[in-house]
Amino acid sequence: MKVVVIGGTGLIGSKVVARLGEHGHEAVPAAPKTGVNTLTGEGLAEALQGADVVIDVSNSPSFEDQAVMDFFRTATGNLLKAEAGAGVTHHVALSVVGTERLQESGYFRAKQAQEALIKESGIPYSIVHATQFFEFVKSIAAEATDGDTVRLAPVNIQPLASDDVAAVVGRTAVGTPANGLIEIAGPEVFRLDELIRKGLAVKNDPRTVVADVHARYFGAELQHSTLLPGPYARIGEVTFADWLARQQ
Template identity: 45%
Template sequence: MKIMVAGANGLIGTQLAADLRRSGHDVTAASLSLGVDTVTGKGLEAAMTGAEVVVDVTNAASFGDNSALDFFKASTKNLLAAAAEARVRHYLALSIVGTPRLVESDYFRAKAVQENLIRASARPYTILRSTQFYEFINGVIDIGAEGNVVRLPPASARPVAAHEVAAFLAELATGDPLGNIIEIGGPEQFGIDDIARIYLAANEDQRQVITDPSTSYFGVELTGDVLLPHVGARVATQKLSDWLYRSMAA
């Protein structure tokens, strides 16, 4: 099967393309560094030629102001138009758990627009929402970092290993479009503040984590279980402690 991966040089895209190739699929890797610009449309037609499936794992360079919205609107519209022209049978995209409940954030509002464009198109689609990756915990810590202190909210999350998200995307890419949104999350539930404490301790980082419900998460104050996947979500298997052990060993 010929599959085009848009955003193929990112964390998920790199692993996804490798997983698909190992399974014997013909993968076209598309990214800005490979001459494909989803925002302008440059190189899209050639990259899409002959593809049966498109997997959109693109991401905005910035999470603030209107730049993320501008990116996802232009990129998604161009990808969908090229997919229609190529008569792609399945448009698969990666999104984030909690997106509809976090639209006060510029970034999550941009992701909601991306989802809505895909759902409103004539393309058979699947959208996979994932919880936060273990690999991005350090970025979450940076949100609340103030010198030797890190302020983070206690909102619950189920972080997940990126390689398990990539593997699930590969599985979905080779199946029929679901015409729906599905989710994946990790096997354990922690408060964001506790995730930071575990991560910092494992890395022998002496910064103190202070629980502060008012600390914003990508521009929005968290309440309730907005970061948790719904009942029926795919549950990944790698625990945070195992991921930390393997990442430090690597």
């Protein structure tokens, strides 16, 4: 099976490419580095020739509201048009648990717009909703930092390792299109502020993490379960402690 991975040189994409290759599939990494640009359409038609499945794990280089909306609308539109021309029979996209509940955020409005385009395209699809990756502890802290203080809402989160994300995305790609959402989360639930506090402590980061019920998460105010998956989510295997140990 030929699978083209958009964003195939990034954190998740490179892992997906490797996993699919190990299982005998022709996995093609597609990214600006390999001459494929979904924003301009450059190289798309050539990359998708003979493709059975396209996986999109790409992300916007800017999280500014208009820029991120423009990215997902344009890139997804170009990609879906190229897929229709190439006869692709399964589109797999990686998105985020809670996207529909985080619409105060420009980033998540853009992800919702991306999902709408996929659903309306007529191409069989699967959208994988993942909770936040352990690898994003640093960026979550950075976005919530004010001086030497990190302000985060004391709400629950069920993060997971990128390896577990890649495994589910890969299995989804070679399976039957869900024509709906598939959720994946980690094996443990944390309070958001406690998760970030633990992650920073391991790096000897001197910032103070403060629980603030009104602290915004990439522009959105959170409720207690906003970031949690539903009851039928697939659960990853790697714990946060094991992941931290690997980093050291």
